[in-house]
Structure formats: structure tokens, C-alpha cells
Amino acid sequence: MQPKASQNINTLKCLYLVLCLLGLYSTSVNALVEYNPIQKKSQQAKHYAQTLNQVATIVMGHYANLLKNQSTHLGNYPKNIKNIQIIDAKLKGIPSQPKQQIQTEFTVTIQLNYLENHTIKTQQIQEAFIFNLNKDNPLVQIVQLQQALNSRIIGSEFDALHYLNRQFAYSWLLLLDGYNTPHSDLFDDNSANYQLVIGARNYSGTVHETLKKRTAWMGKGAHLLRSIKAVNTSNNTIQLSLIIDWKGVSANNKWSIAKIKQIIEIKKIDRGIYKIIDVNEQHLLPDIAPWEKILC
Amino acid sequence: MLKKIILGLLLGFSVANLANSNNGLSVLSGVGGNFSAVDMHNKPMQLDDYKGKIVILGFGYTNCADVCPFTLGYLKQLYEQLPKFAQEKLQIMFVTVDPEYDTPKHLKEFVSYFNQNFLGITGTREQIDNIVQLFKARYTQIGDNIDVENVRRVIHKKTSDKTEDKVRLYSHSVTLYLLDQDGETRNISYTGTPKKEFITRILSLLKNPIKTENFRMKQSAKNAKSGAAYGEITNLSGAEDVLLSISSSIAKKTQLHETQVVDGFAKMVHRSNKVFAPGQTLVLKPMSYHIMFMGLNKPINNLKIVDLVLTFKNAGDVPISIKLRH
Numbered sequence: 001m002q003p004k005a006s007q008n009i010n011t012l013k014c015l016y017l018v019l020c021l022l023g024l025y026s027t028s029v030n031a032l033v034e035y036n037p038i039q040k041k042s043q044q045a046k047h048y049a050q051t052l053n054q055v056a057t058i059v060m061g062h063y064a065n066l067l068k069n070q071s072t073h074l075g076n077y078p079k080n081i082k083n084i085q086i087i088d089a090k091l092k093g094i095p096s097q098p099k100q101q102i103q104t105e106f107t108v109t110i111q112l113n114y115l116e117n118h119t120i121k122t123q124q125i126q127e128a129f130i131f132n133l134n135k136d137n138p139l140v141q142i143v144q145l146q147q148a149l150n151s152r153i154i155g156s157e158f159d160a161l162h163y164l165n166r167q168f169a170y171s172w173l174l175l176l177d178g179y180n181t182p183h184s185d186l187f188d189d190n191s192a193n194y195q196l197v198i199g200a201r202n203y204s205g206t207v208h209e210t211l212k213k214r215t216a217w218m219g220k221g222a223h224l225l226r227s228i229k230a231v232n233t234s235n236n237t238i239q240l241s242l243i244i245d246w247k248g249v250s251a252n253n254k255w256s257i258a259k260i261k262q263i264i265e266i267k268k269i270d271r272g273i274y275k276i277i278d279v280n281e282q283h284l285l286p287d288i289a290p291w292e293k294i295l296c
Numbered sequence: 297m298l299k300k301i302i303l304g305l306l307l308g309f310s311v312a313n314l315a316n317s318n319n320g321l322s323v324l325s326g327v328g329g330n331f332s333a334v335d336m337h338n339k340p341m342q343l344d345d346y347k348g349k350i351v352i353l354g355f356g357y358t359n360c361a362d363v364c365p366f367t368l369g370y371l372k373q374l375y376e377q378l379p380k381f382a383q384e385k386l387q388i389m390f391v392t393v394d395p396e397y398d399t400p401k402h403l404k405e406f407v408s409y410f411n412q413n414f415l416g417i418t419g420t421r422e423q424i425d426n427i428v429q430l431f432k433a434r435y436t437q438i439g440d441n442i443d444v445e446n447v448r449r450v451i452h453k454k455t456s457d458k459t460e461d462k463v464r465l466y467s468h469s470v471t472l473y474l475l476d477q478d479g480e481t482r483n484i485s486y487t488g489t490p491k492k493e494f495i496t497r498i499l500s501l502l503k504n505p506i507k508t509e510n511f512r513m514k515q516s517a518k519n520a521k522s523g524a525a526y527g528e529i530t531n532l533s534g535a536e537d538v539l540l541s542i543s544s545s546i547a548k549k550t551q552l553h554e555t556q557v558v559d560g561f562a563k564m565v566h567r568s569n570k571v572f573a574p575g576q577t578l579v580l581k582p583m584s585y586h587i588m589f590m591g592l593n594k595p596i597n598n599l600k601i602v603d604l605v606l607t608f609k610n611a612g613d614v615p616i617s618i619k620l621r622h
Contacts, residue, residue, distance in 0.1 A: 199430055200329025218325070250323050252478060258325035283326020285432035291486055295434060295467040296363035 038255045042220050045247045049222030050179060051094050051133060055106045056225075057170040057181065058139050059129055063110070064163035073142060078123060080115040083158040087111055087124075095133075103140065104131040111154055124150040161238075165230045168266065168274055169242055173223040178215070194279040207276060221248015221256070236268045237277070245286075259286040321474075321482040321497060328353075328473060328481040329430045333391070333423045336404035336416035343479055349387045350501050351475040355433050357394035358406040359447050359463045363470055363487070364390075368410040370487040371472075374494055375411055379575055381507040381530055382499060383413070385477075391417045393435040393468050395424050406451045431473055431481070439465035476501045499574060505533030506572075506611040511618045514582070516596045523547070523596045525587040525618060526580045529606070531572035537610045539570040544604035548591030555583045564588065572608075596620065 063084050065071035088109040095102045106129040113120050126146040131138045171181045194210035196203040203213045229241040246258040261284055265277040285292060335341040343351070352371065356364035371388050378386065390407050392398035395418045398406075403416035418424070428435060444461045474483040474497060482501060485494055511527030531537050542550045553564045562583070572578065580586045587604065596602070599620055606614040
């Protein structure tokens with residue numbers, strides 16, 4: 001009797017295991033049916049870009065304010081800062097879901113020039129910006145991790161305008177991705193022209209009109225800044241040349257990539273407040289092959 | 297036994313995962329778009345006329361002594377290695393950057409030398425520049441007034457006009473643009489791209505990845521309880537697929553069978569979960585693979601049309617309608 005009972009128990013165990021595995025399998029299959037890899041990829045890219053652009057907008061604004069002597073954090077830095085150069089930056093702790101209450105840390109190493117006793121001195125600082133991006137005021141804390149003396153004097157181009165231009169650019173990318181930014185009012189002007197060329201499609205109108213048409217093609221996606229070049233075209237006018245990478249889902253629901261060149265003319269109207277005059281956007285051949293620019 | 301079940305489940309899971317993986321060919325936003333030009337048959341054409349076809353588009357000119365003949369030779373080989381159904385869904389376009397010299401007639405002679413189905417495209421200089429600009433390609437003139445006798449060419453232009461005996465030379469982009477059936481650029485390649493890789497990319501863009509053709513049914517005896525259908529099934533996708541089941545309303549059971557001859561005796565074996573490799577064609581014919589109808593509701597001879605559905609793991613349901621001629 002004993003061996004037969006043991007056999008029965010073993011059979012029952014096997015059946016139980018098989019049923020468990022079948023249950024697991026059917027759940028996986030159901031999940032796979034609902035799982036849309038393109039949508040998920042798009043959401044991940046969008047979430048990463050939003051985090052980075054939001055964080056970068058705040059950090060750029062922070063350094064611009066330091067250089068303008070208008071920051072509430074002035075006490076943590078040497079007095080009379082003349083120039084700041086970011087030499088390293090790392091983003092950590094990106095939440096996997098937009099509404100997760102976890103802290104995001106942006107560690108930045110800067111080199112700065114400051115004036116002391118009529119002499120330019122230099123210093124290197126590593127600091128961590130701690131964010132909670134779900135708060136109205138997302139910058140929770142700035143922690144200075146290291147300070148070191150450094151003899152290398154940095155160039156005068158790393159001034160407040162350098163950071164204001166970048167603050168504008170990251171803020172603009174947030175707007176392109178459909179988020180409200182603290183600077184959204186900068187883009188409200190109806191007189192600015194926005195010319196957009198995507199292949200054979202050519203749109204022109206006010207910033208708001210063109211953005212609306214653009215969203216139809218590039219609404220489900222994320223913009224990341226690749227490079228920025230600023231040229232002062234007149235006293236108060238700056239021309240920004242941005243190269244931007246975009247990843248997302250096209251209007252035809254296909255995974256798409258773009259290398260975008262935008263030339264944005266902006267006018268400084270008051271104490272770092274900008275107004276857009278003109279936007280010109282073209283899509284270039286994305287850098288996907290080393291031989292793509294070869295001529296024979 | 298349990299090990300087999302677990303293995304089977306894991307295998308099933310990995311196949312399901314494969315089915316959901318992206319083929320990796322992103323739309324290259326802003327690269328390409330509809331254009332107007334003149335084809336080698338001297339007819340106005342637009343790229344949009346070719347919606348529904350996969351297009352490979354490249355730039356060149358007939359006086360090109362180096363890369364153009366090589367590129368077209370590469371495309372000829374690529375085309376010939378594709379399954380017939382994929383060939384029918386593909387249009388290879390060669391856009392000249394020398395429209396003044398490359399008349400439709402001359403372009404036709406040059407392009408057709410490689411393959412009759414390739415399409416040469418010319419037009420006004422403005423039209424060509426528009427295409428070049430749309431595809432972010434480039435060309436520059438590197439020589440002018442070159443004596444035609446000094447140019448090594450594939451096809452000599454037959455002309456009585458002495459002025460045409462002087463030609464221009466260009467350098468130009470070598471990129472081959474792969475466009476999907478909606479006319480969107482999905483990838484760029486060149487003659488260094490392994491052909492197998494290029495073929496996989498082409499096949500992965502086909503909208504109907506399973507192609508069926510030449511389906512017919514064997515006449516059956518008056519009171520026969522079974523029947524068979526033959527034809528060809530091709531997996532045009534770039535990924536493996538599995539034929540899970542076959543259904544029809546004319547029989548109690550419809551299955552894929554294979555006739556095997558063992559020791560002189562033919563026997564039919566049910567082939568469940570038949571795997572189709574990328575590009576594979578399965579020919580269903582007597583004494584080989586066939587679709588078997590078992591437990592016929594009506595004699596086949598009384599039917600005009602037989603509808604059946606092949607259910608694939610990735611491609612889903614593929615309906616087939618067989619017209620019967622009695």
C-alpha cells in the first residue's frame with residue numbers, strides 16, 4: 001500500500017507542477033498578446049528624455065543664476081564666479097514609471113573661475129542634484145561631494161548666456177515632447193514663424209500651428225539634444241543651431257528615428273527672458289552607417 | 297515526461313517572444329518622399345505609383361565607369377536570389393544624376409542590360425535635384441567635356457549628334473535606400489552589405505508574410521470520405537514561422553500530411569507544427585506534402601469553391617479559396 005500511495009502523491013505533485021506551469025505559460029501568452037513592443041519602446045524613450053530634459057533645464061538655470069549672481073545657493077560657492085564649465089555629468093535613478101516617487105540624481109563635475117583679490121582663481125566641484133520630479137518644485141537638494149583646487153583657467157565663453165541658451169534648448173525639447181515647461185510662456189508668441197520640412201512634407205506657420213502639424217508625425221516620441229551652437233547675430237538676437245535625435249512612433253505606427261537640425265532665432269527681451277523669432281527645421285540622414293556619406 | 301513538458305513550454309515561450317520582437321528597421325524620418333520624374337519608358341512617374349511595392353532606390357549614371365555597373369550587378373544578383381513572390385513585390389529604381397545625357401531610351405538600354413525588371417529614372421535637372429535632396433544624397437560633377445572614347449562604359453549610346461560624344465563625369469552617393477510598401481525609407485545599404493542580410497531586410501518588410509499560390513484539389517470518387525489539396529506555401533518574412541493548424545468547413549478534420557514510402561508502402565503522416573524557415577517554399581504535391589480533408593461533409597465533386605484557413609504562429613490566419621473545375 002505504501003509504495004502505491006507514494007506513487008499517487010508523486011503523480012499529484014507532477015500534475016500540480018504542470019498545472020502551475022501551464023498557468024504561468026497562459027499568463028505569459030496573454031501578456032504577450034497585449035504587449036506592444038513599439039509602444040513600450042516609445043514610452044521608455046519618452047520617459048528617459050523627459051527626465052533628462054527636465055533635470056538639465058533646472059541645472060542649466062541653476063548655473064546661469066550663479067553666474068548672474070541671482071541664486072539662492074550663492075553661499076555654497078566661491079564669491080564672484082565668472083565662468084563655469086561642466087566637465088562631467090551622470091544621471092542616476094531614472095524611475096521606470098513617470099509617477100514613481102523615487103529620487104533622481106544628477107551628478108555634475110564643474111570647473112569654475114572666480115575673482116578673489118583681483119586675481120582669477122579656479123576650483124573644481126563635484127555636486128549632486130537630487131530631484132523628485134513629481135513635485136512642483138522638483139529640485140530637492142544640492143549636495144557638494146568634493147571640492148578640489150585646480151589651476152586650469154577656463155574660457156570666458158562659459159558665461160551666463162552659455163547656460164541660458166542651454167536652459168532654453170532643453171526647455172524647448174520638453175515642449176516638443178508635449179510637456180509643459182516652466183518656460184512655456186516663451187513660446188506663446190504668435191508672430192514667430194516655424195518652417196518644418198520632413199522629406200516631401202513642408203509646413204509653415206506660427207510656432208503653435210506648426211507644432212500641431214508636427215505632433216501628427218512626431219507626437220509619440222522623445223527628443224534628445226546632441227549638440228548646440230549659439231551665434232550672436234545682433235545685440236539682443238541669438239541664433240541657436242541644434243542637432244537633435246528623435247526616436248518614436250510615426251503616424252503609421254512604425255518605430256522611427258530622426259536626426260533633426262533646427263535653427264532657432266531668439267531675442268533677449270529682458271533679464272534672460274527670450275522670445276522666439278523664427279524656427280527652421282530639417283530632417284537629416286540619421287548617422288546609421290559609416291559609409292553613408294561616401295561619394296564614388 | 298515533466299522535463300519534456302517544461303522544455304516544450306520554454307520553447308513555446310521563446311517562439312512567442314520571437315514573434316513579438318521588432319525587425320529593427322526603423323523609419324528614417326524625413327529621408328525620401330514622393331517625387332515626380334520620367335521613367336525609362338519615357339512616361340511621367342511618381343514614387344507614390346509604386347505604393348504596395350518594396351523599392352530599392354540608388355543613384356548613378358550610365359557613363360559611370362566604376363561603382364554603378366558594380367552596384368547594378370550586385371542588385372541583379374540580389375534580385376535573382378529572392379523568392380519569386382518577393383521579386384514580384386520589389387521594384388529596383390536607378391535614378392540618373394546625369395539627366396541631360398541619360399535619355400529614357402539610353403537609360404533603358406543600360407538598366408535592362410542588368411535586369412529587364414529594373415527601372416531607370418530620369419527627368420529634368422530640377423526633378424533629379426529634388427530626388428537627390430529628398431533622399432539626402434549628394435553628387436558633384438568632377439569632369440566635363442570628356443571625350444566619350446576615353447570613358448569605359450557598359451552600353452554605348454547610339455547617337456548621330458557629335459556634341460553628345462563629349463560627356464560629364466560625376467561622383468555620387470553609393471547608398472541603396474530600402475523603402476517599405478508605404479514608400480517610407482526603412483534602411484540604407486550599399487554593395488558591401490551581405491546579400492543574405494539585405495534579403496532578410498527585404499523579406500521582413502513584406503506585409504503579407506505568407507504567400508499561397510497554385511492551390512488546387514484532387515477530384516475524389518463519388519462517395520469518398522477524404523480529399524487532398526495541393527499548392528505552394530512560402531514564408532516571405534524574415535523570421536521563422538510555424539503552421540499551427542488548418543481548418544475548413546467541408547471536412548471534420550483538415551491537416552497537413554506528408555506521404556512517406558517505407559519498404560515500398562506509402563503511408564501518410566500528420567505533420568503538426570510544421571516550421572517554415574525565412575524564405576522557405578513548401579510545395580504540396582501528390583506523394584509528398586498535401587492538405588488532407590478527412591470526413592468530408594459533401595463529395596468534393598459537388599462543390600464549386602473550397603475555403604480553408606491556414607493558421608500560423610506569427611502571420612496569423614491565411615485564408616485560401618480554391619475554385620474547383622469539374
